[in-house]
Amino acid sequence: MKRELHHRDLGLTDEQVLDMYRVMLTARKIDDRMFALNRQGRAPFVVGSSGHEAIQVASAFALDRQVDWVLPYYRDMGVALAWGVTPLEVFLAVFARGADPASGGRQLPNHWSYPELRIFTQSSPIGTQYPHAVGIAHALRSQGRPGIVVVYGGEGSTSEGDWHEAMNWAGIHRLGVIFVIENNQYAISVPSQEEVAGCIADRAAGYGMVGFRIDGNDPMLVYKTVREAAERARRGEGPTLIEAETYRYYAHTSDDDDRLYRSREEVLEWRRHDPVVNMRQYLIEERLLSEADERDLVASIERTLAAAVEEAEASPPPTDPATKVYARVIEPSEPVRRVEPAVDGPEVNLITAVNRALHDVMEAHPDTLVFGEDVAGEKGGVFKATQGLTATFGRERCFNTPLAESVIIGAAIGMTALGKRPIPEIQFADYIHPSFDQIVNEAARIHYRSDGAWSCPIVIRTPFGAGIHGALYHSQSVEAFFAHVPGLKVVVPSTPADVKGLLWEAVEDPDPVLFLEPKKLYRLAKGPYPEGEYRVPLGRAAIRHEGTDLTILTYGAMAHFALEAVPLLEELGISPEVIDLRSLKPLDWPTVEASVQKTSRVLIVHEDNEFVGYGAELAAQIADKAFEWLDAPIRRYALGDLPAMPYASELEEMVYPNPEGIVAHAQDLIKY
Ligand SMILES: Cc1ncc(C[n+]2csc(CCOP(=O)(O)OP(=O)(O)O)c2C)c(N)n1
Known part of the structure; x- marks a missing residue:
């Protein structure tokens, strides 16, 4: 030396x-x-x-x-x-x-x-x-x-x-x-x-x-x-x-x-x-x-x-492999049996609700901060979801990141060690894949792998889904990849009120939450935006329409389309019950089960691929736990085995699920 x-x-x-x-x-x-x-x-x-x-x-x-x-x-x-x-x-x-x-x-x-x-x-x-x-x-x-x-x-x-x-x-x-x-x-x-x-x-x-x-x-x-x-x-x-x-x-x-x-x-x-x-x-x-x-x-x-x-x-070996998957376990509660009551508030569209909810949540929780590609300054995101946040809360709490999804999520994870509650944005769900490792191997497993010593309260917001002519790389539905992962919670709001209520709840939850925003609905879906503190519990579905002949299980843009299909079905003498799951993980099984018991027929609608899609899990659970209530096979209406989504509007229209398709599938099921 x-x-x-x-x-x-x-x-x-x-x-x-x-x-x-x-x-x-x-x-x-x-x-x-x-x-x-x-x-x-x-x-x-x-x-x-x-x-x-x-x-x-x-x-x-x-x-x-x-x-x-x-x-x-x-x-x-x-x-x-x-x-x-x-x-x-x-x-x-x-x-x-x-x-x-x-x-x-x-x-x-x-x-x-x-x-x-x-x-x-x-x-x-x-x-x-x-x-x-x-x-x-x-x-x-x-x-x-x-x-x-x-x-x-x-x-x-x-x-x-x-x-x-x-x-x-x-x-x-x-x-x-x-x-x-x-x-x-x-x-x-x-x-x-x-x-x-x-x-x-x-x-x-x-x-x-x-x-x-x-x-x-x-x-x-x-x-x-x-x-x-x-x-x-x-x-x-x-x-x-x-x-x-x-x-x-x-x-x-x-x-x-x-x-x-x-x-x-x-x-x-x-x-x-x-x-x-x-x-x-x-x-x-x-x-x-x-x-x-x-x-x-x-x-x-x-x-x-x-x-x-x-x-x-x-020293004794460990005995319990099954706890501490989540920092907050959401236990199943009584089934929802009534249509979600209307809330009061000014009517806004979904993207305005996202923007207002971010303002409201950041105001209420000083530990929160927003970052991602293009989110800061006057522009406020490619969909303007984060517009005004930098002006209101400063660069410390709303800032641009490099174009690097893995470090966006990874840095968010690190910040939680100091008690922050980051709300990182992934600009399009199609680009969440580079951060898959940080979400799945890190965020979702931190609580379990540390035997509960750490938790990882991040909310990952990302626009997802098709219907806006976004082609193969601005149309993807990614929920099945992530709903598969223990330790993660996955929500999909479809109304302005749910945007606020679920975001509020997600930010306060100690587990990582993937917050999937159906961008088809950004301007299409309108509804009241509740003022003040407003929460929608994770793990609670909403009945959007009560019916007796079949249950339509859906979420996101398809929940909107299912409601468009309701009057068409009623004209045909069919009474559909529309359940907007809105929380995919945890799933509100009691509400699903109660509806299946009532209608005995199930149509699952989502815009993600059918094969090993979220609907496959729903169908499996219903077949397993509610089989004796069924009068017909469980049917799915979803994207075929295609990469979402072809660009030409003629092609997209041929494959994107729509209200008429929902009607046709429902009729078919009723005839069974
Ligand atoms: C992403 C990933 N790829 C592959 C592996 C398998 N693996 C474990 S250690 C290792 C080599 C690491 O080498 P280095 O970073 O130089 O550290 P060292 O072990 O030499 O100290 C590999 C390939 C892994 N754990 N993670």
Whole structure:
């Protein structure tokens, strides 16, 4: 190790530098224990940090562990220990015990999550933590709180879009984020020259920040670099990228055989730069550590780990796989049996209702904020849904984002860690797909995977559906993708009153809610807009028209069309009951069931594809739980197996469900 840097010149006391060594050695010894337990068949899966200790521990020591936030990835044992995670907690996760505070045995080991330590919940998809980090930094700054954010990952993670989107966001807003890349030369078996074009640190310039490539086996250099980055961030001078070169000594995980891609010579060569040995040598040369001290330290660490292993292994396993999917479980209530009563208020169309509801909800809830593509300023969104919000609430609470859907949702997730209630907009549902990972793997799973420690109250608004000649990429219905996901709630308002009531309720709900706005209805649907606080409970359907001959189950624009079909059907002597589900997840099953019991015939109408569409779930549940009430097969009227939606209006009209089609399907069903 070069002796250019001396700990006292860096502001580190002798005690601190000895403590750094203690944590590094503890991480190393934990690895040895974990892999031994794995070989003995006592721990099914482990991930090592050996070789990375200098980066992890020295960077953590360079931060303010009272106010800063960290997002360590699965290899970051040293960060976790330095940040206050105990060996017992580590082994509770290794043995997947119920008392594991990170996840209660629900996640793999090393998936850190400790709210009280300001360690945000981590998952397995590579790179998803970066958008969270910028969201946390964004919220810290807007709340005027002290603290910066340090997010860690391997060099492989810098190939993920999330990394680039987060770097860009951090650069634009000059956020207090430090990106620490632990370049251990391999992403599983892929060597860095097949992973990374050019130099990772050089990419910093492209995102308006400074970047450093350093020897990650030199604890003093890591400390100095991170310390300076932290000082810059605290002065408001923006983010830093640090690429720290190192090597991992164990295989990628206990499931990997690294002999298939690394030579023994290569491993031995890197071991000559072992950061733990470097640090020990430094302390010996500084006369801070004698041989006896070293022996005592090792013995004391071994004792601590032996006790932790014993206690963790004896600790009971978790018993409950089915709770904490939702932070607020919505229990089924009595069925709705009457037509939804009219509300008072000025008549507006649906898009005006969206705009007013956003104003009203943001006024009532200072924690809310709106962001997305084009949402800010005079324009206020491509549909003008957010017009006036920036003028009323300021740029802090309504701002434009880069064109990057994954970081829009990922940053929103991070903001919830600081108690924000973000209402991000995805400009069209057709473009929600890049954020699928953040919605499905992150937002929806955060409560469950942290055993209830975190919740994720975001409301994702997006216009969806066809009927406006939007062609293939401005017409999609995406509800089935998301209704499938445990942990998410999905609502579809079809009236101005429901827009307000559901938005209010969604914003106050502790779970992530996908708020699908049927854009066909933006100008078509008109109705009263209730003033003041107005809520529509999630999980409650609305009966829009009472009838006795068949039940039409629908939502969104199709609820509107079903009502247009009602007089046509009544002229034919058919009495339809129209149920606007409006909450797809949770579903108001009692109301559906009560109506099926009354009419014994069911027509499901939606504009999404029929195959594995939302209607398939409705049909399955009815067939399963209300079969004996049926007098006819359950019928669906939906889009065929076509990509929504052809552009030519003649083509769109041929396939888009319409009131006449509803009448024809209903007649057919009645004749059965
Ligand atoms: C999105 C995603 N793709 C693939 C994987 C499988 N996987 C797990 S770790 C890993 C390699 C990560 O390499 P790197 O980021 O360099 O970190 P390291 O493990 O080397 O520390 C891969 C491909 C994953 N978890 N997530």
